[in-house]
Amino acid sequence: MKEAPAANPIERLLEATAADMAKVNALILSRADSHVEMVPELARYLIESGGKRLRPMLTVAAAQLFGRGKGSAINFAAAVEFMHNATLLHDDVVDESDMRRGKPAARMVWGNKASILVGDFLLGQAFMMMVETGDIAALGVLSAASAVMAEGEVFQLAKTGDLTTTPADYAEVIRAKTAVLFQAACEVGAMSGGADAAGRVALARYGLELGNAFQLVDDALDYGGQAGTLGKNTGDDLREGKMTLPIILALADGDEAERTTITTALGDAKATAEQVAEVVAILERHQALQRTLQQAHAHASAARQALDALPPSDMRSLLADVVEFSVLRAY
Amino acid sequence: MKEAPAANPIERLLEATAADMAKVNALILSRADSHVEMVPELARYLIESGGKRLRPMLTVAAAQLFGRGKGSAINFAAAVEFMHNATLLHDDVVDESDMRRGKPAARMVWGNKASILVGDFLLGQAFMMMVETGDIAALGVLSAASAVMAEGEVFQLAKTGDLTTTPADYAEVIRAKTAVLFQAACEVGAMSGGADAAGRVALARYGLELGNAFQLVDDALDYGGQAGTLGKNTGDDLREGKMTLPIILALADGDEAERTTITTALGDAKATAEQVAEVVAILERHQALQRTLQQAHAHASAARQALDALPPSDMRSLLADVVEFSVLRAY
Numbered sequence: 094m095k096e097a098p099a100a101n102p103i104e105r106l107l108e109a110t111a112a113d114m115a116k117v118n119a120l121i122l123s124r125a126d127s128h129v130e131m132v133p134e135l136a137r138y139l140i141e142s143g144g145k146r147l148r149p150m151l152t153v154a155a156a157q158l159f160g161r162g163k164g165s166a167i168n169f170a171a172a173v174e175f176m177h178n179a180t181l182l183h184d185d186v187v188d189e190s191d192m193r194r195g196k197p198a199a200r201m202v203w204g205n206k207a208s209i210l211v212g213d214f215l216l217g218q219a220f221m222m223m224v225e226t227g228d229i230a231a232l233g234v235l236s237a238a239s240a241v242m243a244e245g246e247v248f249q250l251a252k253t254g255d256l257t258t259t260p261a262d263y264a265e266v267i268r269a270k271t272a273v274l275f276q277a278a279c280e281v282g283a284m285s286g287g288a289d290a291a292g293r294v295a296l297a298r299y300g301l302e303l304g305n306a307f308q309l310v311d312d313a314l315d316y317g318g319q320a321g322t323l324g325k326n327t328g329d330d331l332r333e334g335k336m337t338l339p340i341i342l343a344l345a346d347g348d349e350a351e352r353t354t355i356t357t358a359l360g361d362a363k364a365t366a367e368q369v370a371e372v373v374a375i376l377e378r379h380q381a382l383q384r385t386l387q388q389a390h391a392h393a394s395a396a397r398q399a400l401d402a403l404p405p406s407d408m409r410s411l412l413a414d415v416v417e418f419s420v421l422r423a424y
Numbered sequence: 425m426k427e428a429p430a431a432n433p434i435e436r437l438l439e440a441t442a443a444d445m446a447k448v449n450a451l452i453l454s455r456a457d458s459h460v461e462m463v464p465e466l467a468r469y470l471i472e473s474g475g476k477r478l479r480p481m482l483t484v485a486a487a488q489l490f491g492r493g494k495g496s497a498i499n500f501a502a503a504v505e506f507m508h509n510a511t512l513l514h515d516d517v518v519d520e521s522d523m524r525r526g527k528p529a530a531r532m533v534w535g536n537k538a539s540i541l542v543g544d545f546l547l548g549q550a551f552m553m554m555v556e557t558g559d560i561a562a563l564g565v566l567s568a569a570s571a572v573m574a575e576g577e578v579f580q581l582a583k584t585g586d587l588t589t590t591p592a593d594y595a596e597v598i599r600a601k602t603a604v605l606f607q608a609a610c611e612v613g614a615m616s617g618g619a620d621a622a623g624r625v626a627l628a629r630y631g632l633e634l635g636n637a638f639q640l641v642d643d644a645l646d647y648g649g650q651a652g653t654l655g656k657n658t659g660d661d662l663r664e665g666k667m668t669l670p671i672i673l674a675l676a677d678g679d680e681a682e683r684t685t686i687t688t689a690l691g692d693a694k695a696t697a698e699q700v701a702e703v704v705a706i707l708e709r710h711q712a713l714q715r716t717l718q719q720a721h722a723h724a725s726a727a728r729q730a731l732d733a734l735p736p737s738d739m740r741s742l743l744a745d746v747v748e749f750s751v752l753r754a755y
Contacts, residue, residue, distance in 0.1 A: 129579040183544060187537040206518040209540055210577045213514060216544070217571030220551055224564045232563070233555045240548030246541045248460040 102414035106150055109411060113153040113167060114146070120171040124218045135203045135211045139178055142194040148278045149174045151303075151412075155282025155296045158408045165226035166285040169235070173278045175219035176239060180246075180274075182212035187250065188333055189362075192326070231281040238277035245269025254334035254360040256344060263338050267308040268301070275304030295402045302396035303416055309389035310423045312337040313382050318423040321373050321382060328369030334360025338388065342381040343372075351375045386423050393420045433745035437481055440742060444484040444498060445477070451502040455549045466534045466542045470509055473525040479609045480505045482634075482743075486613025486627045489739045496557035497616040503566065504609045506550035511573060511605075513543035518581065519664055520693075523657070562612040569608035576600025585665035585691040587675060594669050598639040599632070606635030626733045633727035634747055640720035641754045643668040644713045649754040652704050652713060659700030665691025669719065673712040674703075682706045717754050724751045 107114070125136035149170035156166035184190070185198040186205045192198055200208040216239070223232050249266045252258045279300030283293045310318075315330040316339055317323050330337050340359065344352055354371050358364040376382050396416045400409050438445070456467035480501035487497035515521070516529040517536045523529055531539040547570070554563050580597045583589045610631030614624045641649075646661040647670050648654050661668050671690065675683055685702050689695040707713050727747045731740050 127575050127578075129575050129582060131582045132575060132578050179544075183540050187540060206581055207578060209514050209518060210574055210581060213510075213547075214571055214574035214578065216547060217567060217569075217574050220567035221564070221571055224560060224567050227560050229555060229558050229560055229563075232560075233552070236548060236551035236555050238548075240545055240552055243541055243545035243548050244458055244460050244463060247458075247463050247538060247545065250537055250541060251460060251462045 102411060102418040103145065103147070105411055106154060106415055109408065110150050110153045110157070113157070113170070114150060116167045117146075117149050117153065117170045117174070120167060120222070121174055124171065124175070124222060125215070127214070131203065131207055132211055132214055135199050135207055136178070136215060138196075138202065139181065139193070139199050140174070142196050144178075144194055146174060148177050148274060151275065151300065151415075152278045152282035152285075154408060154412060155279045155288075155300075156286035158296070158403070158406065158412070159283055159286030159288040159292055161287030163285050163287065165228055165231070166282055168222045168226050169231060169281045169285055170278075172219040172222040172235065173274065173281070175215040175222070176235070176242075177274060179212040179215040179219070180242060182208045182215070184246065187246070190329075226285070228281075228285065231284050234277050234280050234284070238273045241269050241273045245271075245273070249335070252336050255336060256356065258336035258341055260338060260341055263336065263341055264305075267305055267312075271308040272301045272304030275307065276301035279303075291402060295399050298399035299396050299412065299416075302392045302399060303419065306389045306392035306396060306416065307419050309338065309385055309392065310420055313339060313385045313389070313423050316373050316376055316382055319382060319386055320424070321377050323366070323370060323373065328358075328364065328366075328372065331358055331369060331372055332360070332362050332364050338385045339376050339381040342384055343376050343379050346379045346381075347375055351378075386420070389420050389423070393417065433742060433749040434476065434478070436742055437485060437746055440739065441481050441484045441488070444488070444501070445481060447498045448477075448480050448484065448501045448505070451498060451553070452505055455502065455506070455553060456546070458545070462534065462538055463542055463545055466530050466538055467509070467546060469527075469533065470512065470524070470530050471505070473527050475509075475525055477505060479508050479605060482606065482631065482746075483609045483613035483616075485739060485743060486610045486619075486631075487617030489627070489734070489737065489743070490614055490617030490619040490623055492618030494616050494618065496559055496562070497613055499553045499557050500562060500566070500612045500616055501609075503550040503553040504605065504612070506546040506553070507566070507570060507573075508605060510543040510546040510550070511577075513539045513546070515577065518577070521660075557616070559612075559616065562615050565608050565611050565615070569604045572600050572604045576602075576604070580666070583667050586667060587687065589667035589672055591669060591672055594667065594672055595636075598636055598643075602639040602642075603632045603635030606638065607632035610634075622733060626730050629730035630727050630743065630747075633723045633730060634750065637720045637723040637727060637747065638750050640669065640716055640723065641751055644670060644716045644720070644754050647704050647707055647713055650713060650717055651755070652708050654697070654701060654704065659689075659695065659697075659703070662689055662700060662703055663691070663693050663695050669716045670707050670712040673715055674707050674710050677710045677712075678706055682709075717751070720751050720754070724748065 126133050152170040152173050153166055185193055185200050186208050190198050191201055223235055245266055276297050280297040283296035317327050358368040358372055393416045397413045400413055403409055457464050483501040483504050484497055516524055516531050517539050521529050522532055554566055576597055607628050611628040614627035648658050689699040689703055724747045728744045731744055734740055
């Protein structure tokens, strides 16, 4: 296990965006409000439960990178966070998740029905905030992201437990369900910061690659990361039957007995900790977690390279460091 | 039971909007497409299942009423239908409905999870179609409608089985969950048709009141309508615990025994046909269905009055006739 860098880049990003994020957070709270009591109760429970707000921070940071803020970055950042939280509410219903951010998932407190409908409300509010900017081009980026994200979730659902899932299928799932929102968050940030076409493309690419790296790391962490450290939630993806890259690689390379061990546990909500440990041992035997993290590193490099097209600045360096940190989580 | 008018206004509306609706229907089909097979399968199952497409027809008709079509009415009409279908997919999950438009609900064929996610996809596609028009003002109308609709659904959920629900609560629920989309459909139609401010306000009012009348009639029909005719789906709202106006009125006016009969069946998914018949008898005793339909008539009158602000035309007359027809369904 490597040492974390002395100055955590996420902390530095928090500091660099603090003034704008204070506005974003105020906007988030005010737009989660409603005369229907259950709406703010549920929305705030999720929103205030200690998520990092990485996506809206990226929007604000991307706008700052180009300097000429039009103020619309605040609205876009809040909209991006609402889109993300709407997705979390619906995902937790779809995945039948009990926990989120270390607390019982909203659906365990208010039920699946309220989670679905408050998700819809947050999505509607997100679009209202975007519309208020009057920036139709940025609206196009975010509305396309919204459709692609849902498409990616359906694709993932369709592939659940499907042993024929390929690495290319997986790459499409994580691009659509995760990376596209990182991409849109960075792209609309750049747009509202006054970026030219090249700057917009660079930030879009940065966000996309960062998002891909982020999800690959998440999927490795679900099996304990590089160290294969078993924790309370290790194997959630396995029990849900999610065809993530570690499983796809191990199924391709494993022998008959190993394949049987994996497929027996895959999609079995009641798979035991012992079964998970056996699967993790197989993943390690075939270096499946290591190879997954190698792919994350490749995307992380691509994200940093995208920034090279831009003039050097403190914010550019910081955004490059954020990439590295997002991958180091796995070690 | 009155005779239906010789020329059914919905048929006449279909005829008057046929050319534009052919374009709308083609757009709907193309935008329900996706490389993820489950998306078009599920979406088309619902979309092609014989809904009347009343909302998009109203958008197109409102644009025609003002004549100077900018072409964007086609996009808005398709977007409105997608918003409506997204809501149906989510509502059927929330209400645990087995049937929709005379067929098994999509969730019975593809499951709740796919229904939630394809609903999200349709909503994303709806916003993309709106964005393509470049009409930020109309986008504002529709995005606000989207948030209010979800809020209304949450409010209805919160009031499920709540015996203290007032007629004002109910009015708020139906305005938000149903009438606001009718309002937005007509308003953006008018906007894309080149209406001036007065025309836009008139059509928004027309749509709102038509939507209110429409939902009141639906809620009376759920108990058999004016005639109290018992059918296969009679009492669905009762079994789901929905606090619709007939129940609110009967609870207010009924004696202790009647209230007990109602509250015993209310929210009991297994309430028998006999229990439903007893509740319908109580509703009739207190003229609860008749009074509900009187309110529908009042909203229908308001809808027609809203049109009076506009110059006479064939389309204006047709839109007025559509209101009457929507209320006559209950007889």
